[in-house]
Amino acid sequence: MCKKVLFILCIIFISCSKEKQFERGIPSHIESNTSELYHGKEIIDTYRPLENIKDSMILDWYQKETLFAQNILQNISGRESFQTNTTNASAEISELTFTNDDHYYYLKKNPIEESKKLYSRHEIAGEEILVFDPETYKIQSKNNYYINYFNPSWDNTKIVISLSKDDEEISEMIILDVKTKKKYSQIIYNSWPTALGGVRWLSDDSGFFYEYIPETNSDAEEYLKNVETVLYTLGSDPKKRNVIFSKENNPEIQMNSGDFPEVIVQNQHDKYIFSNVSGASPYYEYYFTEYENLYNQKIHWKPLFKQEDKIPYFFIDGDDMYFVTAREASNFKICKTSLKNPDVRNAEVLVAEDPNATISDFTITKEGLFFVKTKNGVSSKLYCLKSGLIEEIPIPKPAGAIYLIAKGATYDDLWIEINGWTTNEVRYKYDSNQKKFTEESLDPKSKKATYDDIIVEEVEVASHDGTLIPMSLIYHKNIQKTGNNHVLMRGYGTYGISLKPELETMMMEWIAKGGIYAVTHVRGGGEKGDTWHKAGFKKTKPNTWKDFIACTEYLIDKKYTNPSKIAAWSSSAGGILLGRAITERPDLYAAAIIRVGKLNTLRSENTPNGLNGIKEYGTVKDASEFEYLLEMDAYHHIKDGEKYPAVLLTAGMNDTRVPAWQPGKFAARMLKANASDKPILFNVDFNSGHGFDASAEKRKAERQDILSFAFWQTGHKDFTLKTETIKMN
CATH class of the missing domain: 3.40.50.1820 (Alpha/Beta hydrolase fold, catalytic domain)
Incomplete structure (x- = not known):
């Protein structure tokens, strides 16, 4: 001031x-x-x-x-x-993306820098190349721009980069030639790729889908209403929008003005494209059509599944759709149906629901279907389904959270990222034939802090109605239950x-000065599946804060602390x-x-x-x-x-x-x-x-x-x- x-x-x-x-x-x-x-x-x-x-x-x-x-x-x-930053005094790396030709794209910020820059390299051992520095964008303006999203084309010759101004999420997107680093002259405004589906390239890389927001003035009554999915062709005028999917364009599909229509392309050579009506819900209503229908004057979108089918995401392999669903399976199950005649409610069950753990992630590769089971949101294990058999895959170290990354069903590449309360995120590439993990680091010279003196205690607390609420307690091993801890x-x-478990700077700084950090996994979240979410939702929302209160009382009763x-x-x-x-x-x-x-x-x-x-x-x-x-x-x-x-x-x-x-x-x-x-x-x-x-x-x-x-x-x-x-x- x-x-x-x-x-x-x-x-x-x-x-x-x-x-x-x-x-x-x-x-x-x-x-x-x-x-x-x-x-x-x-x-x-x-x-x-x-x-x-x-x-x-x-x-x-x-x-x-x-x-x-x-x-x-x-x-x-x-x-x-x-x-x-006590958790990582070296470079901060995030948003890692792989291309089909094994190029790695990622954002990196060195400790002395204010903003993240976009880098790339060919394979993990390749030379690091600066792709784009946001500080060079619109230098004459007094605004600070930050990269909040990027997506390279399938052939890795072009990349879309989204930039936000002064923490405003509504962004402007530029297109960069990867080889020359020259920007296309066109700038696409009124976009929000971090929240509305991102950018989805066409199979021939001639353009991409994105969501256009007609009104971006947050004071206007029409702000964020009547969003449109636009097919943008490279080199064309962004103001001349080719609207593919919207409330006005598709009256046959029931949409409200506050809904977000999206068009999805999963993989370069898929036979199908998809559309959905999304919003503040983990489940959407989906439609699909053959890719060849894209250029028809009017696309006929066929129903795929409804919101009440509770399918958060899916993958395609030829005509087969593999999906995870919470319908009649609160902790989720994995199923398969054919897009020739899809029927998600009578689909083949590949992985049944586990009453004691949720299916928190899954993907498919040429080598099989890989999935993660997580108990109470804090303890994860990796599995593989191949030839009808499910096998647990031993991972290099215990994991609070496991995230899966794959290129798709036609590739054998699989990466896993492991997180924990006291361990830095580590990424491994998995060799299915050798059953071997190889650690991959984009900053191999970095020195990660170790926290051998930190204890992680996972407890369950009886809430006001007797429901057991998971709570994670992280503290130094010398902490005593005197009733006086911060x-x-x-x-x-x-x-x-x-x-989910992750090494947080704030948590470790609190613990370093003698405090206890308590993470409550209350109802309304997803730690125990779909039912857990619905138990802290609308009418049942009071459970959310009553669970938190119960966890507070537990800490007092067990002499960890006092009010x-x-x-x-x-x-x-x-x-x-x-x-x-x-x-x-x-x-x-x-x-x-x-x-x-x-x-x-x-x-x-x-x-x-x-x-x-x-x-x-x-x-x-x-x-x-x-x-x-x-x-x-x-x-x-x-x-x-x-x-x-x-x-x-x-x-x-x-x-x-x-x-x-x-x-x-x-x-x-x-x-x-x-x-x-x-x-x-x-x-x-x-x-x-x-x-x-x-x-x-x-x-x-x-x-x-x-x-x-x-x-x-x-x-x-x-x-x-x-x-x-x-x-x-």
Whole structure:
């Protein structure tokens, strides 16, 4: 923030009473008498004015709250001790992609760099070549661009690169000649490849499919509505769109304006192409047609399967479709049907459901069908189905999570990536004939940290209804159960997403200073299959935060800690979990950190992507679903005069997933209602979005804020507020 604005603030000393230290008034212009009648029930929404961020007086409140928060956070002693990425001091490599001719493409960021660059090499031992540096893109502009997606053509002569500006997810795509590194003159705007299916090349590499967003202004009523799948031909004018699949173009297929239509090409020589109607759900409705019909004036899309068939993904081998399904198999089963006459409900079952583990991944190669079984979301094993026999494949080391990568059914290449709570991600190539794994590293000189002194304890906790909830506890071996350990809890529990084992920087920095890191695998996630997701969904959503509360009580009962030592954090849709946990049981927590959190679910449909969220949360237009949304709305559960824990809320002003007013309204209501002397801080990044494409410096600063705030509020001796603080008039 500029120095001029800082003069608005006055410096005071901590000689003032603790009760007054974090107090500040609520300006009258952010309050209102707004009320709405939902199915006969009146709902008061006092801080509705905060939704109008375009109003200069409203924006002024956001700015002042941010100044207040930043000057508190930056005056916590010990904050600067979180300096480096402790899990990997060498290069950060991600988004590895293989081509059919064995070229490797990946993003890499060296420790001193702010953004990732795109590199390639031929085979694992090949020379590394810089393909594209985003810092060379639109140099004259004052914007920061980051690569958020790329996809090379089948013949590896061209590559599409997507760039986002200042953490705005809506992107612009360029096409690069791989050999000359020259950019095509055309730039494709209004795309979102990271969320809407990416780029799918035609078999002859003459063009590709992508999703076009007609309205990208997040303030507009039509934002993210009526999305179209476009077939783009290389060299053509992107403004002259060849729409292949859309609500308007395909009235015979039922689509809502908030749905996302996609066209899928799996492999270069497949006989079929596919389309789906996607959104905020793990399962979509799919259609298909023969590839040769692509250039017909009107494509006839034949039904393949419905959303209720619960098929998250599939693979093609000739006329055969291999798919995984949760229909009548909550932990999933793998089946096969023929595309000549597809019938997914009466398909051949190749791998039956396991009642004790979920099928978390699968793929096919020339050598067989490979799949992963995972128990409680944290312990994984690899299997192969070949000639009707299933065989477990011993892996090089125990795995919390296993991810499979293959080129397709006509190749024998298979890679696995292994992750764990205390182990760096390792990738191996598997030789099916030799039954041998060979480690592959794109940065062989890097020195990975080892954590032999760290204990991982997997426990199960009885929730309010007796259901056993998995929880992962990670801590140093010298930790004693004295009831006084600093604990940082994490949870999510939405969209069927699992919190899978991975080595997190924040986790290891917390543990390094004597803390316990607790990851809860609550209902609403996918750790125990489809039923687990549906047990924290709409009507059953309260299970999500009640499971989290049960895990908190377990940590207290088993003498790991006590309420004054517990901080909890979550983000995005995890704001429902944590917001409701602290409004239902504020006595259990010393601090809560909610980054870009969804906290006002009654108003979710009024957010830029609100229609899409109806599939997961419900709609206020339905009387029953209105009650579900009200129950999960943390903002409307804040009570006047309640003693709440310390709260740190963050928001990104460019965020279209969770707009800044969601945590903003929660912050204002909490400031007004809170009877405790704990700080309520609201920190907004005015040049950022949801955080997916944030710079390395911003990610580090956010990590410092979260960890130092959590240690400060749980009483760590090295984290205290400095002798003077900066406070607004």
